[in-house]
Amino acid sequence: MLVDTHAHLDFEKFDRDRPAVLARAREAGVVAIVTIGVDLPSSQAAVALAEAHEAVYATVGMHPHDAKALDGEVLARLRDLGGHEKVVAVGEIGLDFYRDLSPRDVQRRAFRAQLAWAARLGKPVVIHDREAHGQIMEVLSGWAVEQGGSPLEGRLGVLHTFSGDLVMAERAIELGFYLSISGPVTYKNARRLAEVVRAVPLERLLVETDCPFLAPHPHRGKRNEPAYVHLVAERVAEIKGLPLDKVAAATTANAERLFGFEIWEGGGSSSPPPEQ
Numbered sequence: 001m002l003v004d005t006h007a008h009l010d011f012e013k014f015d016r017d018r019p020a021v022l023a024r025a026r027e028a029g030v031v032a033i034v035t036i037g038v039d040l041p042s043s044q045a046a047v048a049l050a051e052a053h054e055a056v057y058a059t060v061g062m063h064p065h066d067a068k069a070l071d072g073e074v075l076a077r078l079r080d081l082g083g084h085e086k087v088v089a090v091g092e093i094g095l096d097f098y099r100d101l102s103p104r105d106v107q108r109r110a111f112r113a114q115l116a117w118a119a120r121l122g123k124p125v126v127i128h129d130r131e132a133h134g135q136i137m138e139v140l141s142g143w144a145v146e147q148g149g150s151p152l153e154g155r156l157g158v159l160h161t162f163s164g165d166l167v168m169a170e171r172a173i174e175l176g177f178y179l180s181i182s183g184p185v186t187y188k189n190a191r192r193l194a195e196v197v198r199a200v201p202l203e204r205l206l207v208e209t210d211c212p213f214l215a216p217h218p219h220r221g222k223r224n225e226p227a228y229v230h231l232v233a234e235r236v237a238e239i240k241g242l243p244l245d246k247v248a249a250a251t252t253a254n255a256e257r258l259f260g261f262e263i264w265e266g267g268g269s270s271s272p273p274p275e276q
């Protein structure tokens with residue numbers, strides 16, 4: 001059993017064959033998929049997918065690329081969606097100083113506003129961090145302190161497609177974050193990421209695809225999909241010198257703890273089996 005903790009199932013790349021993609025995920029042992037909102041329409045689409053498919057959960061939020069579109073009205077509409085029972089987190093939110101598609105001060109403002117909203121909502125956050133490690137940690141450190149004693153303590157969120165070094169990884173874990181590992185861990189040049197995976201406790205790791213992006217080896221460069229999350233888990237197991245079963249069970253339990261959903265042994269479902 002595996003959970004793909006970060007997918008973009010609503011993206012156009014899946015329009016042609018979404019049901020087949022979901023069926024392949026199920027066959028590959030993927031019992032839950034968290035599909036991620038990046039703006040208002042994709043957050044709405046994520047919630048609709050979660051309503052249509054038992055194994056799919058949603059997050060809602062405004063990606064740093066589109067931070068400039070986060071005005072009061074959009075935030076209010078995202079907030080309305082956030083209360084939905086299958087919305088398990090606010091995200092993806094954060095900072096992207098690689099593409100800089102929104103001005104940096106606008107990104108920071110949107111990031112802080114959505115962190116405050118997540119805290120009020122009582123749901124964890126999914127963090128996007130590209131070439132902004134220092135500022136991400138600065139903002140998250142302050143926010144984490146404010147959450148001390150709240151139900152979110154110890155499960156504040158996840159740094160998705162983690163790309164920092166071991167010092168940052170350990171600091172994030174200390175604050176109460178999980179790290180999510182994706183396709184790049186399977187690439188030949190992933191030495192620093194392998195070092196992080198080896199050193200941090202399995203209890204703080206998640207696996208994801210970030211599909212349709214970042215396809216793991218041997219699919220690199222092609223469209224990614226949730227079924228491929230097993231390739232990420234296999235590489236994590238190899239790096240840590242653990243059986244795949246153990247990595248699968250632990251990362252699934254971690255996803256349940258962070259996102260507050262429960263997967264029963266029948267697999268793929270959000271609700272327990274009916275009582276006899």
Ligand SMILES: [Zn+2]
Nearest residue numbers: 006036092210
């Ligand atoms: Zn993403």
